[in-house]
Amino acid sequence: MQIVMKGVRIGMSLINPFRLLILIGMMSSVPLPGLVYAWGAAGHQTVGAIVDQLLAGSHAEQQVRKLLHTGETLEKVSIWADCAKGYCHAPLSEEMQTFVKENPHRHEYHYTDIPFQKMEYETGAIGTDRNDVVQILRQCINVLRGEDTPPTNPHHFTPRIALLLLAHFVGDVHQPLHVGNAYVNKDDHMTVSRSQKQLDSQEIHSTRGGNYLLMNKSQSLHGWWDTAVVERVMHHAHATTPQELATDLLQAYPDDETGSAYVTDWPIRWAHDALRYAKSAHAHLEVGPRAAAQDTKTRAQHFVWSLTVPATYGEDMKIIGERALVRAAVILQEPTDGGGHNYGL
Numbered sequence: 001m002q003i004v005m006k007g008v009r010i011g012m013s014l015i016n017p018f019r020l021l022i023l024i025g026m027m028s029s030v031p032l033p034g035l036v037y038a039w040g041a042a043g044h045q046t047v048g049a050i051v052d053q054l055l056a057g058s059h060a061e062q063q064v065r066k067l068l069h070t071g072e073t074l075e076k077v078s079i080w081a082d083c084a085k086g087y088c089h090a091p092l093s094e095e096m097q098t099f100v101k102e103n104p105h106r107h108e109y110h111y112t113d114i115p116f117q118k119m120e121y122e123t124g125a126i127g128t129d130r131n132d133v134v135q136i137l138r139q140c141i142n143v144l145r146g147e148d149t150p151p152t153n154p155h156h157f158t159p160r161i162a163l164l165l166l167a168h169f170v171g172d173v174h175q176p177l178h179v180g181n182a183y184v185n186k187d188d189h190m191t192v193s194r195s196q197k198q199l200d201s202q203e204i205h206s207t208r209g210g211n212y213l214l215m216n217k218s219q220s221l222h223g224w225w226d227t228a229v230v231e232r233v234m235h236h237a238h239a240t241t242p243q244e245l246a247t248d249l250l251q252a253y254p255d256d257e258t259g260s261a262y263v264t265d266w267p268i269r270w271a272h273d274a275l276r277y278a279k280s281a282h283a284h285l286e287v288g289p290r291a292a293a294q295d296t297k298t299r300a301q302h303f304v305w306s307l308t309v310p311a312t313y314g315e316d317m318k319i320i321g322e323r324a325l326v327r328a329a330v331i332l333q334e335p336t337d338g339g340g341h342n343y344g345l
């Protein structure tokens, strides 16, 4: 298929750059300290379902189908990147096994850990990584646009793999805690980490995207954002499936605006949006006291902190979660809509 960037301006009529981001990360219902998951399956599948509905009957849908296998939809493949991590209670496909073999740092693709107090993502700054979600999204977009090739891109992504990853990571980068991270100082106050030295000397600790911040004995702040907020959105919409929620959200947010930045800069803009959400997600939370804990996987020692959360937190954050899901979907559609902008599919 021809993948050519036809323009640099994003269409303003149908899709919003905010919609595509929220699809992917809802794997952990129980917060396991030390693990960083993305939106749970329902969140990612809802983002994919929204895009499937937006693309139905379009030329772009035909182009997307050329990269998908028979029976696949964006809703279904939105969790491919998590399934490749073994989270889907199913054997890894041959394609996933190849991906796993060729991508030893694949677990890092799903997030970045910028201090949530920051306004912007800066490449190379504390919390960023050359394999973080922003960099991987940029690489996927470049491959889909034909500006990079499987042999030359850093991880040898094919256009199909780039689409599968894009469908997931657009969701992840809209989960506020996949971008904005809380760092805690010796006095158990949230602070901004300014150097790697502060982290190495344990003057300041990372909370691993809120995985080390506990709302109660069995629920981390990260886990709450991965699953509980989406459950709340679904309950509010009286939706029982991602398709039903997709339909409801499209009615609630029919004309989100799109941006006009150059498409490969979108991932950075999405990170900036997520940082805004992350500030709200951490506002009015009280941290402490700390307790010693051990990573269930690596056995590494670390701390966890109890949180005091405002009574209205769930309802307040529901609105942010709703918005983030829609934005993720719109963004995902933009790159795939074939409207003369975007990914040129």
Ligand SMILES: [Zn+2]
Pocket (backbone or CB within 6 Å): 024, 025, 037, 038, 039, 081, 082, 110, 168, 172
């Ligand atoms: Zn993920």
